[in-house]
Amino acid sequence: MIYFWLIVAVLAIVCEMLSGTLYLLVIGLAAACAAGLAWFDQSLVLQLFAAALLALLGGLLVRKYRSPARADMAADLHGKAEVASIVAPGRLRVRWRGTEWEAECAIGSALAPGDAVSILSQQGNVLQVVAFVPPQQQ
Structure with a gap:
C-alpha cells in the first residue's frame, strides 16, 4: 500500500x-x-x-x-492603460494589468497605438475608456 x-x-x-x-x-x-x-x-x-x-x-x-484569485477591480478603475491597437472605430485593444483587453471609447476620439487612456468602468471583459488627460501642474 x-x-x-x-x-x-x-x-x-x-x-x-x-x-x-x-x-x-x-x-x-x-x-x-x-x-x-x-x-x-x-x-x-x-x-x-x-x-x-x-x-x-x-x-x-x-x-x-490564500489571497483571493481575482484582484479587486474597483481599485484599478480610473487607472491608466496603454492603447495596443485600434480594432474598429470606438473599439480598441489596451494593455492593462500585464495583458491585452478589449476596450470601448467615444467615437471620434483621436487615439493611436501607444497613447494612454483612463479606465472609466468595466462591463464584463470590456473596459470603458477615455483619452488620458494628465492632471494640471500648479
Missing part, C-alpha cells in the same frame, strides 16, 4: 506544479503522510482517515489564508 500512497503523492505534487492552486499540494502531502503510516505497518483505516483529515484541514487552511 505504501507504493499506492507514494504514487498518489507524486502525481498530486506534479499536477500542483502545473496548476499552482496549492490544493493539490495539500493532497500530495496528505498522501505522503499516509505513505509514512503504511511504512510503519499501520492499518488501512488509519491511513485513509489520516489522509482524509489532513487533506480536509489543509484545504481549509489554504482557502482561509
Whole structure:
C-alpha cells in the first residue's frame, strides 16, 4: 500500500506544479503522510482517515489564508492603460494589468497605438475608456 500512497503523492505534487492552486499540494502531502503510516505497518483505516483529515484541514487552511484569485477591480478603475491597437472605430485593444483587453471609447476620439487612456468602468471583459488627460501642474 505504501507504493499506492507514494504514487498518489507524486502525481498530486506534479499536477500542483502545473496548476499552482496549492490544493493539490495539500493532497500530495496528505498522501505522503499516509505513505509514512503504511511504512510503519499501520492499518488501512488509519491511513485513509489520516489522509482524509489532513487533506480536509489543509484545504481549509489554504482557502482561509490564500489571497483571493481575482484582484479587486474597483481599485484599478480610473487607472491608466496603454492603447495596443485600434480594432474598429470606438473599439480598441489596451494593455492593462500585464495583458491585452478589449476596450470601448467615444467615437471620434483621436487615439493611436501607444497613447494612454483612463479606465472609466468595466462591463464584463470590456473596459470603458477615455483619452488620458494628465492632471494640471500648479
